[in-house]
Amino acid sequence: MEAIVLGSGAGGGVPQWNCRCPICEMARAGDPRVLPRTQSSLALSGDGENWLLVNASPDIRQQFAETRSLHPRHGARHSPISAVLLTNGDVDHVAGLLTLRESQPFKLYATQSVREAVDANRIFSVCNPDFVPRVPIVIGEAFEPVPGLRVELFTVPGKIALWLEDETMKIGESTENTVGLEVTADGRRLLYIPGCAAVTPAVRERIRGADVLLFDGTLWTDSEMIEAGLGTKTARRMGHVPLSGSDGSIAGLSDVPAGRRIFVHINNTNPILVEGSDERKSAEASGWEIGYDGMRIDL
Numbered sequence: 001m002e003a004i005v006l007g008s009g010a011g012g013g014v015p016q017w018n019c020r021c022p023i024c025e026m027a028r029a030g031d032p033r034v035l036p037r038t039q040s041s042l043a044l045s046g047d048g049e050n051w052l053l054v055n056a057s058p059d060i061r062q063q064f065a066e067t068r069s070l071h072p073r074h075g076a077r078h079s080p081i082s083a084v085l086l087t088n089g090d091v092d093h094v095a096g097l098l099t100l101r102e103s104q105p106f107k108l109y110a111t112q113s114v115r116e117a118v119d120a121n122r123i124f125s126v127c128n129p130d131f132v133p134r135v136p137i138v139i140g141e142a143f144e145p146v147p148g149l150r151v152e153l154f155t156v157p158g159k160i161a162l163w164l165e166d167e168t169m170k171i172g173e174s175t176e177n178t179v180g181l182e183v184t185a186d187g188r189r190l191l192y193i194p195g196c197a198a199v200t201p202a203v204r205e206r207i208r209g210a211d212v213l214l215f216d217g218t219l220w221t222d223s224e225m226i227e228a229g230l231g232t233k234t235a236r237r238m239g240h241v242p243l244s245g246s247d248g249s250i251a252g253l254s255d256v257p258a259g260r261r262i263f264v265h266i267n268n269t270n271p272i273l274v275e276g277s278d279e280r281k282s283a284e285a286s287g288w289e290i291g292y293d294g295m296r297i298d299l
Contacts, residue, residue: 001149001185002045003212005295006053006063009037010218010267011092013059021228024268033275035292038063039092040194040265042214043070043081046148046185050082054181054192056096066294077104083145085109085137088178088195089117089161094124101126109135109145111153111176117164139176153179154206157197159239171239172197178239182206188299190214194265197239199252210258212297217263217290220244220270220279228269240265243272243283250286264291 007013014037015024026034038059044052051070057063064070072078083106086093097118100106108127110118115134118124137143142152158178159171180193180203190212196203207213218240225231225238235242242248243263253261263283266272271279272290280290 001183001188001190001299002048002069003190003214003297003299004043004067004069005214005262005264005291005293005297006041006043006067007038007057007059008264008266008291008293008295009039010265011039011090012268013037013039014266014268014273016268019230019268021230021269023271023273026274027268034273037266037273037293041093041096042192042194042264043067044146044149044183044190045069045080046146049080050146051080052146052149052151053081053084055087055093055194056084056100057092058095060096061099063293077102079104079106081106083107083109085145085151085181086114086118087181087192088158089114089164090195091162093194094118097124097127100132101128103128103131105131107135107145108132109137109143111139111179112136113176117161139179148185150184152182154182154202156180156193156195156203157200157239157241158195159197171237174200174202180206182210185299190297190299195239196241196249197236198241199247199249204253204256207253207256207258211299212260212262213258214262214264214291215249215253216240217243217266217270217272219267220272224267224269230269243270244279250283250288254286260289260297261287262289262291262295262297266291
């Protein structure tokens with residue numbers, strides 16, 4: 001199995017286009033301590049020829065251009081992307097579908113609720129169903145989106161996408177609106193959970209024994225955006241468990257055995273983005289790696 005972290009940032013990336021927080025300013029100035037990051041996306045392959053794209057980032061065109069494995073190889077038009085899978089309906093996970101509209105065949109996988117939300121917005125009809133069939137996924141039932149990869153979706157605590165929120169919205173429930181992936185090949189197991197609102201016993205049990213875990217690294221503290229003067233919502237209100245604190249993801253997963261632990265979907269305000277920061281040192285001392293664009297994982 002091959003995995004490529006195409007985008008390791010949260011919505012807006014790093015630097016975010018309209019943000020002057022210290023970390024964005026460092027990235028914008030070319031400070032080597034902060035790597036620029038595009039928005040969350042992952043590519044997986046079992047044979048090196050056919051690739052599964054997990055979440056279609058708004059930055060997908062740039063991500064493809066910078067990833068040789070995903071360049072066209074045959075004939076006048078071609079793409080190694082055979083399938084796309086959506087873990088939720090967030091804008092930073094579905095907007096890239098508009099870039100993939102050039103009559104290129106691939107299968108689009110999503111849970112029923114996410115598929116219905118996408119199909120209800122007519123702009124996504126540019127991905128013509130004649131070329132891009134929608135394939136519903138049942139939680140807990142394994143399938144093979146590309147040769148050599150067995151994928152199973154599982155629910156994690158989260159919420160409905162921001163653009164779908166209404167007065168009935170609930171936060172922290174484990175529903176098919178927010179899912180993680182368990183990908184297996186040749187006896188090896190990779191888990192991808194880019195959004196998770198809480199570390200529950202079910203999440204801990206699913207992660208146990210994974211060879212690689214790619215996990216929600218959005219915010220360091222629950223009140224990070226508020227304290228930075230850049231927002232009014234806590235991490236949990238946005239559907240993300242903070243990394244730090246006694247009820248954060250680092251502490252909550254500290255005793256769960258796993259091979260490599262990698263934070264992805266990292267917000268531009270998160271100090272783990274700064275090489276040498278106390279927060280980054282703390283995360284690394286706890287056994288975590290900080291994901292970056294172009295990071296390759298071979299299993």
